[in-house]
Amino acid sequence: MSSGPLVYLSGGVGGARLAHGLYYSLPPELLTCIVNTGDDLVHWGLQVCPDLDTMLYTLADVADVERGWGLASETFEALAGVKRYGGESWFALGDRDLATHLMRSEWLRAGATLTQITERLRTALGVRAPILPMSDAPRETMIETPSGTLSFQRWLVEARAVPRVDRVWFRGDAAASPTVLEALERARLVVIGPSNPYVSIEPILATPGVRERIARLPVLAVSPIVHGKAVKGPLAGMLQSLSGWPAEARSVARYYGSLLRGYVVEHGDHLGIDSALPVLATHTVMKTRSESRDLAQAVLSFAKELGLWS
Numbered sequence: 397m398s399s400g401p402l403v404y405l406s407g408g409v410g411g412a413r414l415a416h417g418l419y420y421s422l423p424p425e426l427l428t429c430i431v432n433t434g435d436d437l438v439h440w441g442l443q444v445c446p447d448l449d450t451m452l453y454t455l456a457d458v459a460d461v462e463r464g465w466g467l468a469s470e471t472f473e474a475l476a477g478v479k480r481y482g483g484e485s486w487f488a489l490g491d492r493d494l495a496t497h498l499m500r501s502e503w504l505r506a507g508a509t510l511t512q513i514t515e516r517l518r519t520a521l522g523v524r525a526p527i528l529p530m531s532d533a534p535r536e537t538m539i540e541t542p543s544g545t546l547s548f549q550r551w552l553v554e555a556r557a558v559p560r561v562d563r564v565w566f567r568g569d570a571a572a573s574p575t576v577l578e579a580l581e582r583a584r585l586v587v588i589g590p591s592n593p594y595v596s597i598e599p600i601l602a603t604p605g606v607r608e609r610i611a612r613l614p615v616l617a618v619s620p621i622v623h624g625k626a627v628k629g630p631l632a633g634m635l636q637s638l639s640g641w642p643a644e645a646r647s648v649a650r651y652y653g654s655l656l657r658g659y660v661v662e663h664g665d666h667l668g669i670d671s672a673l674p675v676l677a678t679h680t681v682m683k684t685r686s687e688s689r690d691l692a693q694a695v696l697s698f699a700k701e702l703g704l705w706s
């Protein structure tokens with residue numbers, strides 16, 4: 397049995413909620429969150445990193461929990477102005493949220509890396525655990541549909557995730573950042589959050605240098621499917637169109653395959669999972685902070701029971 401730092405892999409809102417529970421259950425030096433940047437986009441000339449920002453805002457307790465993205469108590473006056481000028485209004489940046497994108501874009505132009513910038517943002521927001529973009533260079537998630545190929549946000553937000561997904565691929569050959577690789581070298585346990593495996597976790601795993609390091613570590617995952625439905629987002633349709641699998645927790649375990657040493661599902665969702673894979677069935681839907689903390693503690697206890705971590 398080994399003990400030590402935990403690396404947490406995450407996409408957007410579901411992943412950030414469990415991160416919140418882990419953040420309040422572990423000393424900050426034991427938790428590092430590695431976050432998907434495949435959803436990033438340049439919008440209104442600004443660099444926007446939705447999953448990084450969801451993680452930053454959630455851990456800083458300033459997120460809009462209801463909406464699932466952006467900041468609480470947000471206003472959209474700049475968006476109204478952009479609309480008046482005939483600009484692009486399919487992707488909404490809030491007035492307060494703009495400060496993050498303005499500063500990130502300015503610092504990028506001045507030569508800072510996305511890792512350094514995220515470090516500045518999280519320090520300013522009072523977040524004590526590191527939040528790492530998977531890569532410092534662009535690596536964009538592309539969605540192939542019957543009517544053409546779209547960037548991820550164009551597909552999810554502008555096209556409302558309606559076009560069928562025939563293939564997902566990543567544009568750009570960016571490697572993992574050195575900070576990500578160091579965190580994985582130090583890690584003693586990897587937890588994969590309840591995020592979409594195809595478009596939130598796979599971009600991280602497929603970043604050169606990551607999968608082989610993770611394969612050497614004990615890995616637990618939490619199912620993003622509860623009772624046959626994705627807790628949020630387009631995963632159910634993707635399981636069907638990309639793999640021909642049902643929207644069930646077992647399909648996500650099948651996706652990760654031999655990477656997993658344990659799997660956490662909602663009560664009643666354990667059916668059909670390979671009997672060789674240890675499963676914890678518990679309450680996994682996180683609507684409140686205490687549910688996030690309870691799930692985090694259940695995941696950590698499960699890792700200890702399995703002898704993977706102490």
Ligand code: FO1
Nearest residue numbers: 407408435446449465466486487488489553
């Ligand atoms: N999601 C939407 O459905 N509509 C939006 O206009 C939108 C704007 C937006 C701005 C900043 C941000 O950080 C996230 C935003 N999101 C929006 C959410 C985003 O598309 C998704 O949460 C993630 O990319 C999925 O992980």
